[in-house]
Amino acid sequence: MGVVAFTSFFLAASSLVPAYSSEASSVSDSESEVAAAVEPTEIPMPLSDLANEILDTQPANSSSTLSFPPIATAPVLYVYSIGAMTVTDSGLTIKDGFGRNIPLTLASGDGSGENFYSGTTQSGKKVNVHLVSSEPEAPLQDPESLWQPGDPIDEVPVNGEAHETEVEVTPALLASSQMKPLLAVATTDDAMTVATPAGVNVNQVLTYDSTLQVAQPASQVSHAGGSITMSRADGNTALGVELEDENGASTLTVPIATPAAAKKNNWTEIYYTTFIAPKFVNAKLCRLSSMDHVTMYHNGNNRSWKSLSNGSAYASYKTVAGVKVDWARRKMYNIAKVGISKGYDHNYRFTRQKQASAKGIKFSKQKQTSTYANVEIKHAIGNPLCNAAGAISHTTNIKMYRSGLVKVISLRVRVPNHEVYARTNLKGSWTNLDRLSGTSFYCLTFPCGRQGMNKSRMLPIR
Structure with missing residues (x-):
């Protein structure tokens, strides 16, 4: 399978905000409202990188010196437009990157295979959720x-x-009564969350292609309930299929399911x-x-x-x-x-x-x-x-x-x-x-x- 090599990782300013905290969900309601309303124009540079950039621009014969006290660096946690998602027999819930519930409306489906939901985040991003169900799986014969x-x-x-x-x-x-939830995929224009029912690992349902490498694995956020959030760029790399255009050029993408x-x-x-x-x-x-x-x-x-x-x-x-x-x-x-x-x-x-x-x-x-x-x-x-x-x-x-x-x-x-x-x-x-x-x-x-x-x-x- 031809693979498009992703040599750089790009995240639009509207798709994530770096947060220097132990838990993305620990942001208070007032702080989260401000963060959601502000659309930054660039991703802030960590201070240690800023110091190195300043030092690199000093003339070789400069007598001035710059010194910075040691900086305690913390891992950058990515706050996406959507976050954790929970799937149960009775339905599903999804939160935004700050842990706030996103109201969903059933757009199509009767539970007999596929349901489609739609919603909007507090910052105005449209959310689409595709929930698929199946019969309980029986072991295969040897x-x-x-x-x-x-x-x-x-x-x-x-x-x-x-x-x-x-x-x-x-x-x-x-009948729909014979079906159980299998997988849910939520998407915005810049992020993707994948979830499975409790007790089922996402990788048991949606297997990553082992020949593909995510450009920046740290950008995948694993939630306590087992769901995983990533950028759409990383989703395309890890879960995408190869598509060819009329000129024979190939790309990797995740076709997003819609009722239409x-x-x-x-x-x-x-x-x-x-x-x-x-x-x-x-x-x-x-x-x-x-x-x-x-x-x-x-x-x-x-x-x-x-x-x-x-x-x-x-x-x-x-x-x-x-x-x-x-x-x-x-x-x-x-x-x-x-x-x-x-x-x-x-x-x-x-x-x-x-x-x-x-x-x-x-x-x-x-x-x-x-x-x-x-x-x-x-x-x-x-x-x-x-x-x-x-x-x-x-x-x-x-x-x-x-x-x-x-x-x-x-x-x-x-x-x-x-x-x-x-x-x-x-x-x-x-x-x-x-x-x-x-x-x-x-x-x-x-x-x-x-x-x-x-x-x-x-x-x-x-």
Whole structure:
């Protein structure tokens, strides 16, 4: 994933005020009213830095000297336009940077997936809050339990380049009483607060992209209730998705959910793809189990990670498990694809081929409301040229929201490469949710431990 490097950190004067105190909330009401009303034109410079700047401007031959007594420095606490947020089953509350409540009004939603709230701070900043709910999450099945080496492999005749199915499904309907709050994101034009219910860590719900570094970590304010406030610039860096403009330039941003944007989204689609990066892989173990002493190699996919701008979600693959949600008709489409297994001799000449069916990709627990959809995938596809090896396996839960939010939790066997992409309205560039590199192919036969995925991304509405 291309990453825009943030080499500097800029905070507009209206977005924060440095406070030299142990608690930002300790400012009195009268002091906070004055602070909220004043719009500073620049951030005051710490005295120690000011002294250094004065000393640096003295002529080299100057006989005058400046001396300052030691200054007890305290950490700079950032006071944003919004602050701590609390999420409960009965609703939510949010405070400004000085600890004062911000009244909220329900703008849209019935609790069956997404609610949108709006409010205004005492200093006049508009606040938007996006509250998402879901069913209580159940533990995923161990993917290694889906398949054992030697299990029979369902095969179909080779026809084309893959076996694929697409099935329309009418999901079960959910009532708002079955939903519980999952995540709330509050935004102003310069700040962002992320909150989860009590007892749930924010990182369990909204996983930061480990390849990105926040420009100034000290600017993230962690509140007693577990919520986190940061500047919009830091939010874009830590939680943003990569977007490309018409000229190919990319930026990182967090698309902010609104009721109007959600209504414009008629489709959400997501694809979980597996592939083998090399063109060929050694088939030593398979020669013994299949009694085939001619085939030395099996086919890989001869590619790296998918391009975000590529129109297809799956270029060359071993397997694809996909879901499309039609929000207007409340329908889902289950998509399963399995590539052909091919064998080659020691000179890389083709020897034989077989086709595993897509029956090993199973969809279940499909439920939907007007703004929320859920599906669970159990995926176990073996190689028909090598039934002694284990299967490409993962168990995955996907939650999709009409506003564009997508949450994926998955457990996988550590081989081959796994990648997940999603987008809205069946058009435009893709958003990458995760890429997991494969390890040794021995992990298909011998347990190597599972690898987890827990990713949430807000998709732009195309």
